[in-house]
Amino acid sequence: MSEPARAAVGYGIDIGGTKIELVACDAALEVLHRRRIATPQGDYDGFLAALETLVAEADAELAEAGRVRSGAAVGIALPGVRDRRSGLQLSANVPALTGRKVAADLQARLRRPLRFGNDLQCFALSEAHGGAADGYPSMFGAILGTGAGGGYCLHGRLVSGFNGIAGEWGHWSVPAHLLQRHNLPLLDCACGLRGCLERYVSGSGLVALYRHFGAQAADAGAVFADADAGDARAREARAVHLDLLGHGLAALVLALDPHVIVLGGGLSQHAPLYDALPAAVAAHLFKGVQVPPIVPPRFGDAGGARGAALLALS
Numbered sequence: 001m002s003e004p005a006r007a008a009v010g011y012g013i014d015i016g017g018t019k020i021e022l023v024a025c026d027a028a029l030e031v032l033h034r035r036r037i038a039t040p041q042g043d044y045d046g047f048l049a050a051l052e053t054l055v056a057e058a059d060a061e062l063a064e065a066g067r068v069r070s071g072a073a074v075g076i077a078l079p080g081v082r083d084r085r086s087g088l089q090l091s092a093n094v095p096a097l098t099g100r101k102v103a104a105d106l107q108a109r110l111r112r113p114l115r116f117g118n119d120l121q122c123f124a125l126s127e128a129h130g131g132a133a134d135g136y137p138s139m140f141g142a143i144l145g146t147g148a149g150g151g152y153c154l155h156g157r158l159v160s161g162f163n164g165i166a167g168e169w170g171h172w173s174v175p176a177h178l179l180q181r182h183n184l185p186l187l188d189c190a191c192g193l194r195g196c197l198e199r200y201v202s203g204s205g206l207v208a209l210y211r212h213f214g215a216q217a218a219d220a221g222a223v224f225a226d227a228d229a230g231d232a233r234a235r236e237a238r239a240v241h242l243d244l245l246g247h248g249l250a251a252l253v254l255a256l257d258p259h260v261i262v263l264g265g266g267l268s269q270h271a272p273l274y275d276a277l278p279a280a281v282a283a284h285l286f287k288g289v290q291v292p293p294i295v296p297p298r299f300g301d302a303g304g305a306r307g308a309a310l311l312a313l314s
Helices: 044-064 102-110 119-128 176-181 203-212 220-228 232-256 272-282 300-313
Strands: 009-015 019-026 031-038 074-078 114-118 138-144 148-154 157-159 261-264
Touching: 009 044, 009 119, 009 300, 019 044, 019 300, 031 044, 044 102, 074 102, 074 119, 074 300, 102 114, 114 119, 114 148, 114 300, 119 138, 119 148, 119 157, 119 261, 119 300, 138 232, 176 232, 203 220, 203 232, 220 232, 232 272
Parallel strands: 009 074, 074 114, 138 261
Antiparallel strands: 009 019, 019 031, 138 148, 148 157
């Protein structure tokens, strides 16, 4: 008698600057296995070995439970950008990956179907399936953390684009009139461009604005706390940040017209932002254009691995 068929299982791996997380999900996205380890930032061989070990451990645990035999497909959320011609990775958050053929090397190590996306796109994909954007015809997941980026889903499917970088709104430019309005400097970006939105609207961008106005803070949460305590410079930094972020999201509305925007990253945890943003976005739109709902994520920092598992199951 033949062995009964096992339900589909996909692994999702989210690679961040400080941690790597693997989740194994069934077709209903129930998490069957989860493991999180520190990222070997400066050790490429150690990085490859770590992923190989994570996958082997998941294989062993799920095989023992009768859920998989071997060779489950793996979705991998890689930070940064992969050159589709050379296969070389560029990653500011995990420097050991830069200049390496990460996808090819992982394929050689893992020897199973692999699906690749970036961490920001996988966040968006997760929120489009059972998350805050579930049921909407289109959505944009806008990450506001150390940097700013995101992903766009249409009818639940990730739109990655010709270069695989659709959703990199953090590298749109802040217009000159806004820099002039707030007397701001033109800042260089690690991507090689100047005046990128992420230098101003990310969590680290808010800290940079506070510094520009003559104060210091360890992180964006401290700037918000100082503003709530009545600090004039923190309030000015917060107001300028809100105006620039409103412009950035308004540009997304004009370019993609998503039915909902889901915020991610550290700033997504600041609840008052959701009350203030609709008016800040509307201020940069022409008459008759409505601001879509702007909502917090359902899965938070767990969304990247879950979205990568969705890639594996697709």
